[in-house]
Amino acid sequence: MERQEPNFRAAFWQSIIRYQPEKITPWLALRSALGVGLPLAAGVVSGEAAVGIAVATGALNVSFTDSHGPYRQRAARMLAASVMVGIAVFAGGLSGHSDLVAAATAGLLGFGAGMMVALSASAADVGVISLVTLIVYQANALPVEHAAASGFLAAAGGVFQTGLALAFWPLRRYGPERRALGELYDEMSRVAAARVSAAEAPPASAQSTHAQEEIGALAHDYSVEAERYRSLLNQAERIRLGMVALGRLRARLEREWPGAEEIGILGRFFEAGAYLLGSIGESLRNGVPMEAAPEELRELRRMSEALRSRAGLQAEAAAMLSDARSQMDALAGQLRSAVDMTAYATPAGMEAYARKEARRPWRLRLGSTVATLRANLSLDSAASRHAIRMAVCVGAGLALGRGIELERSYWIPMTIAIVLKPDFTATLSRGLLRLVGTFVGLVVATGLFHLAPSTAWVQVMLIAALMFLLRSVGAANYGIFVTGVTAFVVLFIAMTGVSPGEVMAARAWNTALGGAVAVLAYWLWPTWERTQVREMMAKMLDAYREYFRLVRASYVKPEAGLRHELERARLAGRLARSNMEASLERLSTEPGTSARTMASWNAMMASSHRMAHAMMALEAGLASSHPVPAREAFRPFADHVELTLYYQAAALRGSALTAEWLPDLREDHYRLTQSGDALTERYALVNVETDRITNSVNTLSEELLKFKG
Numbered sequence: 001m002e003r004q005e006p007n008f009r010a011a012f013w014q015s016i017i018r019y020q021p022e023k024i025t026p027w028l029a030l031r032s033a034l035g036v037g038l039p040l041a042a043g044v045v046s047g048e049a050a051v052g053i054a055v056a057t058g059a060l061n062v063s064f065t066d067s068h069g070p071y072r073q074r075a076a077r078m079l080a081a082s083v084m085v086g087i088a089v090f091a092g093g094l095s096g097h098s099d100l101v102a103a104a105t106a107g108l109l110g111f112g113a114g115m116m117v118a119l120s121a122s123a124a125d126v127g128v129i130s131l132v133t134l135i136v137y138q139a140n141a142l143p144v145e146h147a148a149a150s151g152f153l154a155a156a157g158g159v160f161q162t163g164l165a166l167a168f169w170p171l172r173r174y175g176p177e178r179r180a181l182g183e184l185y186d187e188m189s190r191v192a193a194a195r196v197s198a199a200e201a202p203p204a205s206a207q208s209t210h211a212q213e214e215i216g217a218l219a220h221d222y223s224v225e226a227e228r229y230r231s232l233l234n235q236a237e238r239i240r241l242g243m244v245a246l247g248r249l250r251a252r253l254e255r256e257w258p259g260a261e262e263i264g265i266l267g268r269f270f271e272a273g274a275y276l277l278g279s280i281g282e283s284l285r286n287g288v289p290m291e292a293a294p295e296e297l298r299e300l301r302r303m304s305e306a307l308r309s310r311a312g313l314q315a316e317a318a319a320m321l322s323d324a325r326s327q328m329d330a331l332a333g334q335l336r337s338a339v340d341m342t343a344y345a346t347p348a349g350m351e352a353y354a355r356k357e358a359r360r361p362w363r364l365r366l367g368s369t370v371a372t373l374r375a376n377l378s379l380d381s382a383a384s385r386h387a388i389r390m391a392v393c394v395g396a397g398l399a400l401g402r403g404i405e406l407e408r409s410y411w412i413p414m415t416i417a418i419v420l421k422p423d424f425t426a427t428l429s430r431g432l433l434r435l436v437g438t439f440v441g442l443v444v445a446t447g448l449f450h451l452a453p454s455t456a457w458v459q460v461m462l463i464a465a466l467m468f469l470l471r472s473v474g475a476a477n478y479g480i481f482v483t484g485v486t487a488f489v490v491l492f493i494a495m496t497g498v499s500p501g502e503v504m505a506a507r508a509w510n511t512a513l514g515g516a517v518a519v520l521a522y523w524l525w526p527t528w529e530r531t532q533v534r535e536m537m538a539k540m541l542d543a544y545r546e547y548f549r550l551v552r553a554s555y556v557k558p559e560a561g562l563r564h565e566l567e568r569a570r571l572a573g574r575l576a577r578s579n580m581e582a583s584l585e586r587l588s589t590e591p592g593t594s595a596r597t598m599a600s601w602n603a604m605m606a607s608s609h610r611m612a613h614a615m616m617a618l619e620a621g622l623a624s625s626h627p628v629p630a631r632e633a634f635r636p637f638a639d640h641v642e643l644t645l646y647y648q649a650a651a652l653r654g655s656a657l658t659a660e661w662l663p664d665l666r667e668d669h670y671r672l673t674q675s676g677d678a679l680t681e682r683y684a685l686v687n688v689e690t691d692r693i694t695n696s697v698n699t700l701s702e703e704l705l706k707f708k709g
Contacts, residue, residue: 028066029472035059035161037464040495044456053495054089054150058157060492061085061129063471066165077126078165082158084130086151092137093147099402102138106413107395109134114387117422117585118376118578119369131417135398139410175287177229178345180214182285183207184236185338189277192243192270208237216599225350228341230606232284234699235338239331243273246327249320262307262321269303269328272296276335280342289349290342297339300332329666330698337610337695375574382582386422393420393521397514407506415514420521422586439508441486448487449494456495463491529586530593536583537604538652540576544612545645547573548693551618552638555686556630558622566619573612580605600707604700611696614689621689625682633675637668637690644697648704657708662701669694 036056043052065081066074088109095105113127133154142150184207215233218226250266257263276296283290307325344353376383397416401409452458470484490507547569554562584601587593640663651657669690676683 026472029468031164031167032063032066032161032471033464033468035063035157035164036467037460039157039160040460040463041457044460049456049495051153053492054153055157055160056492057089057133058082058085058154058159059161060157060467061133061154062158062161063467064129065126066161075162075166077123078158078162081126081129082155082162084126085133085158086155088130088133088151089137089154090147090151092134093140093142093150094144095134096138096141099399102402103395103399106131106135106138106398107391110394110417111387111391113417114390115373115376115383117386117582118372118381118383128417131394132414135394135410135414135417138398139408174225174229177211177214177218178284178287180207180211181229181232181236181345182281182283184211184233184281185277185284186281188236188240188243189274189281192274192277208240211236212599216595218602224353224609225345227606227609228345230602231610231699232338232341232345234603234606234703235334235341235695238699238702239277239334239338242327242331242334243270246270246324246331249324249327252320253324262324265303265306266324266328269300269331272299272303273331273335276339280338283342284345287346287348289346289352290339293339297332297336300328300335304328304332326666329670333666333669333691333695333698336691340692341610371571372574372578375571376578378575380579381575382422382579386420389521390417390420393517397517400513400517401510406510409510411507411510412514412517415511416518419515419518422582437480437482437486441483441488442490442508444483445487445490449491459491459495463488463495466491529583533580533583533587533601534652536576536580537601538649540573540580540608541645541649541652543569543573543576544608544615545642545649547612548615548638548645549642551615551622552634552642554619554622555634558627570616570619577608577612600703604703604707607696607700607703611693611700614692614696617689617692618686621682621685625685628680628682631672631675631683633668633672634686637665637672640665640668641693641697644701648700651704651708657705659701659705665694665698 036059039052039055039059040049041052043049043055046052062078062081062085065078091105091109095101109131113124113131116123116127137147137150187207211233215229218229246266246269250263250270253260253263253266276293279290279293282288304325307321307328343349375381378384393416394413397413398410401412406412448462452462466484466488470481470488474481474484486507547566550562550566550569553560554566584598584605587601588598644662644665647655647657647661672690673687678684678687
């Protein structure tokens, strides 16, 4: 693929006008509007408007962490946001008495909010929301008891919003994606069980296209679950191609050697494969966990062995059967991988996976929050650089506003916190959109305030309506979001007795100043991500190769004592992965980046994710299994894994790469599994995890070759 230097002007304006209708979420907007509107209404009815406003503040902030997700994960995220909002309100009320303390506190929380981008987009949202809440409450310093009461009420509002999010969720997460994948695997099962003519269209083409469209909607989702669905789609595509190739070999055998015993072996292989594919499809469609199906997987291995043992054949027939055996070995590995991932792809499976991960030491959990943040505490980390930029700018913006005694100066650091993003295009476009949206929102809010009847009930209804608007349509375009949130905030403040006319000029001026500070800060260090992403991926593969080298050395020479080296390599791998995920997130916002390009990068990331998980499982096995001598076949297998990862990284840096250069990892893995006693605990563990590594590395090679082609 050619590298093209982006046209900055086109990129900027395209990011301004981009509208994404797929992000419209009416059900989410409804519960957000109820979470804010009901406390305000209760405050009006009870005569405690201030209490209603405090509770609604917490609900407002926590609503922005609401999204479609498993109950357990969503509840944990929103409850954590509730606690953080309560703390932010309390800390803001206390620190607002001193300019120095206020700036230091805002800068400290700004650093923490910036670091959240290393975890996920939702975690970054929680950080920014908490920072904005702190800044707003710093503008109204409170005594300790009042600050504590306000913090408690805000946290209670967040808990209330969490309850609404769980109660009003009509669908389980990933339902459409899971059903699309289930239909694809069902169709592949039908194809495997029936004979499809070579003259027909490629099998399961319509289902594959539909599944790709559904999984494509997860482009910005880097959770373990989303990676698993991408991997299931990747395996489905590989299985489709493998079945076509093996079907052609079977047809040729039938044509040239009718009645040969090998034809029956291939037929039974297709039958077993059809059963497994059907079981996968049923599990995904119905959301029911799939059984491990060990007997069916062993049957695939036995049939491959049966072909391997055939001797005395003509050279042409022997070559054909060798090709068939290679296809069968690859298909067996791909089916094992798909079965393994399907076991954790349903709602119950996700919960089981979370419990399984929780039993591991935190440093060996792929999604460990502590380990990821620890790995990113480095100037080499994009998240760390963003956090430093956020801390300095927010602290400086707050000090600037207070130093020159601007009216409602807290809008300066608040705008900085909202506008400043890890990439330049998003920061600049958000700065302009926020400025324009703020002016439009101020005009809209002022007009509504003066034209509508001046009663508390009308204000509550307008606030709820604006909340619904900005949460349903706002995600599709940032300008619409800013217009809605500006009008919302002005009317929200009006409930405290401050007329919109009093805040209009101050808010407009301070918003412009804050946006300028954010843009200036990023202007000093701009980068176009498409020029960096290949190197980021190559560095990640280099880090994984070094980590695997040390894991391999620990198995071969357990007495070497490489615990500290493993720790450093694991942290380096986490840092490289965080940088790569952040790079992809920035790349996705650069106009000129096609959906096809993002799909290719996301597919490669999904394969690397599974590979890293298997490597960490091998490291965990060092402590959980009894040491035994490493098998001789383990050394060439490990050598070839390292060599393949080296070739992949070099290809990303511009070197040539062909499939013929790559070692046959599937054959290496077969020889490994045939050596040693498979009942020995450590050998059994290594057999399973190296199978996952083989599948992941081979899949990554195929995706990379297609990407470069």
